[in-house]
Amino acid sequence: MGQDGVRADGIDTSKPHPARIYDYLLGGKDNYDVDRKAADALAAAAPEVRIGVRANRDFMRRAVRYVVENGVRQILDVGTGLPTSPNVHETAQEVAPDVRVAYVDNDPIVNAHADALLSRSGATSIVLGDLRDPRAILEDPDVRxxxxxxxxxxxxxxxVVHFLTDADDPAGIVATLRDALPDGSYxxxxxxxxxxxDRTAAQAVYSKASASLNLRPRAEVERFxxxxxxxxxxxxxVPFWRPDGPPPPRSHEIGFYGGVARKRA
Incomplete structure (x- = not known):
């Protein structure tokens, strides 16, 4: 089952989906009218959202380069979203061509589009899975x-973690994934x-989506x-984590925290 409660083998276009909203905000085309309307409402409620999602995407690429430059050759990307280029495996393999990437998302349209674009070398895979079931992700044969x-x-x-409610136990989910990683992982x-x-109005946009938006303060994010x-x-x-150029205008308004951390021995 996906986060929207429908079977994972069917694409639900009756509700906006976070991955497709994000795709639209990035200028992508893999979305539906319901997603575009939600994204426009989100941008009206949070005017910095478009620069925010781009800054978040840029952070991801800088973070991927960092972990690969520091020796990691395997990436597990949960909640990958639609495959906007340059994506994780393209970014990683620019640094080290032998990097392997397993993508996981709960939206069938993400699965279909990513599968069509991924390398057939065996160095990448796309898995239909839900973050709320971390053990299933860890045990999936295509991930392994x-x-x-x-x-x-x-x-x-x-x-992705902000689409988990407190009742989902996001800290427990992240801890389950953490405990499966060997020392030296990131x-x-x-x-x-x-x-x-105040982004109460932005949160309200997601009340009609397939997953709610759960904003958390710095101290709660740090606990992950x-x-x-x-x-x-x-x-x-995110614009201020090891920037490789001048941060975009209005960066101080961007409501995304980002961090990279190494698992301690």
């Missing part, structure tokens, strides 16, 4: 065909927040990194 959990792994949870995580502006050591500069607004 790509990821060797005896060697360091970079776990990507980019703009967590790359971003999370939406209302620390920089328990068991890891944060890499400098620590948890930051």
């Amino acid at each position: 065909a790509v990821i060797d959990f005896d060697r360091p792994v970079a776990l990507l949870l980019v703009a 967590l790359v995580l971003t999370h939406a927040t209302s620390d920089f502006a 990194f328990d068991g890891f050591d944060l890499i400098e500069p620590g948890l930051s607004q």
Whole structure:
């Protein structure tokens, strides 16, 4: 079952889906009218959202380059979203061509589009799975065909944990994934927040979507990194984590925290 409660082998176009909203905000075409209307309402409620999703995407690419430059050759990307290029495996393989990537998402349209674009070399896979069932992800044979959990792994949870409610126990879910990773692995995580502006109206847009938006303050986001050591500069607004150029205008308004951390021995 997906987060929207429909069978995972069917695409539900009656409700906006976070992956398709995100795709539209990035200028993609893999979305439906219901997603575009929700995204426009989101942009009206949070005017910085378009620069925010681009900054979040840029953070992901910088973080991927960092973990690969530091020796990681396996990436597990949960909640991958639609495959906007350059995506995770393209970014990683620019640094090291032997990087292997397993993508996981609960939206069948993501699965279909990503599967059509991925390399057939066996170095990448796409799995239909739900973050709320982390053990199923860890045990999935297509994940294990790509990821060797005896060697360091970079776990990507980019703009996905905020779609888990407190009742879903997001800290427990992240801990389950963490405990499956060997020492020397990395967590790359971003999370939406209302620390920089009241975003109640933005949250309301997702009340009609297939997953709610659960904004959390800095202290709660930092707890997802328990068991890891944060890499400098620590948890930051995404444009300010090791920028490779001038941050975009209005960066201080962007309501995304991001961090990269290494699992301690």
